[in-house]
Amino acid sequence: MDTPIPPSPASDRPSAAREWLLVTAMLTVAWLPLICAGLVLLAAAVFADLWPLVGMPLAWLLVGLARAAGGRDRLPGRAVQPGDEPELAELVRNAAARLHFDAPLLVRIVPLPTAALGRVKVAGERSYVLLLGLPLLRALTAAQLAAVVGHELAHEQHMHDRRTSGLLNARGMLARRLEGRFRPLAPLAAPLLRVSRPCAWQTELAADADAARLAGTSATREALELTGLMEAAFDGLAEGWLSDLAVNQTYPQDFYDAFDAALRDPLVRHRSARIAAEDDAIDPYAMADHPPLAERVSALPHAEGASAYSTEPLTLHRAAAIERWCVEQLAGLEGPLDGGAPETVGKTRPPSRNRDRYDPPQPVRLLDLDADRLHPPADAEARLLLLSATGQDTPERALSATLDAVADGSWTRLARRIESGLRWVPAAARPTALREVMAGAVGTTLLGVLREAGWTYASRWLSTVLIAPDGTVVDLYELLVAAVDSGDPAAVRALLQTAGTEEVESV
Template sequence: MSPATARLSALRGWMLVAAMTALAHPAVLLFGLAVLAAVAVFRDWVPFVWIVLPVLAFNAIPLLTHRPRFTGHAVRPADEPELTTLVRQVAERLGFGFPLLARIVAEPEVAVLPTRTSGFRTFTLFLGLPLVRRLTAAEIAALVAREFAEEQHAGDRRTQLLLRARGSLVASIENRLRAPAVLVERLLRASRARVWPLVLAADADAAAVAGTPAIRGALVEIGIIDAAFHALGDTWTEVLGEDGNYPEDLYEALDAALADPYVAPRLAAAATAADEDDPMGIAIEPPLAVRLAALPEHLGLGWDASSPVPLRNADTLERWCVRDLVSAHEVPDEPRPVRLLDLAPDRFEASTREVASRLMQVTGQDSVRAAVAIAADAVADSTWAQLARALDPETGRLPAPMRAAAARAVLVGYVGHVISGALQEAGWPRASRWTSSVLVDPAGGLLDVEELVEYVVDSGDPARVRQLLPRFTAWAVR
């Protein structure tokens, strides 16, 4: 790249940062435009400068001085020699020569962030306990390698500000006062074009360090583990916290759920669908299929590809992480421990009768069968999005490009939950304690109700739902 081209690229990068920051705070942008208009009218700019500068500084300072929250349980070489040795070896192979610290965190994440220790610049690796428990040592090495590599590729000030401005713009999408969706989408896609190559380069470096099979397996598994943790683990902790309890076997239960033949495939399919459905270009990483296809081929380099990294203080770390998760929820000072695996399967699921009542109320029917029939008619005549917005008005407040996917999720959630409950009332047993969607029909076959409703909505043909209506009992909510 010639110097002139490099300067132009840098200028475009800074302009992109400025544009995303401005659109992330439309109220500030409107205020600035109003000041400029006042200056043009009154021909006296000095008073307005003293007005606008504090406002702009108030909003710019957090972006420039942002520091990550320092979380996690410190991991010392004397306590966990195998894990700290792995981290050191990965850093050495990448030529990452900064002083390193490591901390275990409760959630399934991995990140390398610049920190300061005793006045010296260091980097801290934050590594999620769910990943260390489930991934092989080679896969952990691959994840750590890609985080170090990404820091090497994207550690300059302009890229860091670009990422923060992009994050602010994504967060602003949920605000009532927000920039037009078309402008947000164009900026997100423009910034993504600068970020995605860095992600792919870090993936390639991780493959060179830990082997392609390791990074491939890690990228697949981390998405499934993360989805399970937030779909199940967050619900378990929140629901138990309402009664002053906490799940002492949280990670054991997550392992059991991920071993279920219906849970992991369903989560993987949901992750794939989310990759493909990104109408506003929000995703900061390329779709998983793109990342896997772009990986260069390298053999593994010495780390165990069959079992996790040994943790000598696994019980202590697990207890600390569970309590850290509990502290993030509103629970009593001394919550009581409860074993998830000893509780009834439906303990954490929304009341089917409450969901059915809402569907019946919106459709104006007095029975579950009639309400589901109305939903089927809405699919047939393509008015199901209106029904979904009536069920959850929040979907109508989203930016226009995101409404269709949100409405689909709402309708599938309501109708699928009601059908599953009605069939269980009719005697169809669950096939899994971890999901109420998969049922065993009277002939011994399996029916995934959520998958069925998704197919019905996407195809516009509700025939298969209508075929189930005679199976419903007289169950009704009045």
């Protein structure tokens, strides 16, 4: 198990001169707005004698830099002490030793299903912090977790040289400039991101290969697939629980138990896998640092890995305290409701004389709630938007008009009326966004019609998969997407006619 893992060989790369030129170009474009603003200020100061006005923006810049410098070494997550979690500490130590990663390494647990490695300074010494998401620690086997840890450590080693590090850091900085609705740098940034993408992807694939040699090809493939599923399910499902419960001043005490239960639902896994694949396919500006999952899996080398890694999840000895802390972070609570001391877990906080009028959220258990509580009611706003876009006065007539628009190809105009923000979506991603808007608005309206006709939910966790009175299971989202893509809404019309809706015949 302790046999060292040789690093993956470097792939053919462009010359150093070309890559440093690319780094310079990406940094120049990333800082172009500030460069232009600085030149304007300098010109105003020199030619219009406006030096006093230049001082104020400069002061703001210095204050911003000071704040950034003051917060850059703050460590996210909850610290893991080797004595508290010996199995986790041993797994990380073993992976680091076999990959020749000998720098100081801290391990911290975060609430999200993610893993990352970052550089920090601790007591003036350069160190690294490994962030591991609690959902990964609960769901992955030790072998799969070793693959995740191995990937992060190996990735840092492949970035160790200044050339690769500089290129990937410049690429990340430039990609962040394209976030948000207003993207004036896109025409300049996209070609540079596209040219630099092979280096980023080769680095990821090399780290995957090292992870496979550490933990085995099978465990690495399973880890890649499971982490993608968890990220998609967390974004599309679990975050909704938090926001919906927060409206009622409650938070999910059993959040991670419910998340684990949802992931065991085949319908949730199917939906999450599809969402993850769709996200991989949408990259209009070549911003993605990771290749699509299918490409990563197919590129894995055949390796057995270490047989001593367990096929069961690791034991977390302080699991209850860690889970409670993560739930509090997700729920936005400022501190433990029990005061934070381990011995007060489960006890009621004593009243304070200076107690704020704000009442803290109350805990509820998702697994104890009635299933209908987990299915939000039909979105009245989305239904009204569809009625307004079609000019109809009933959901049935609005659905009929929408299906006619799908058949004659004019549905994109309806989608733009429903969601005006589509004009901000990059042109390459707009067809997918139009389809999502249409499927969402029609699906919400269709859901209400079918529920009134006696259809029931097929899953405790998903609201768009229904069971017809005859026992047929229908995923409304997939049905609508297929209709929009093909331009043939016949299947949706047949479904509505089967449900007994009489106003949906094509006009």
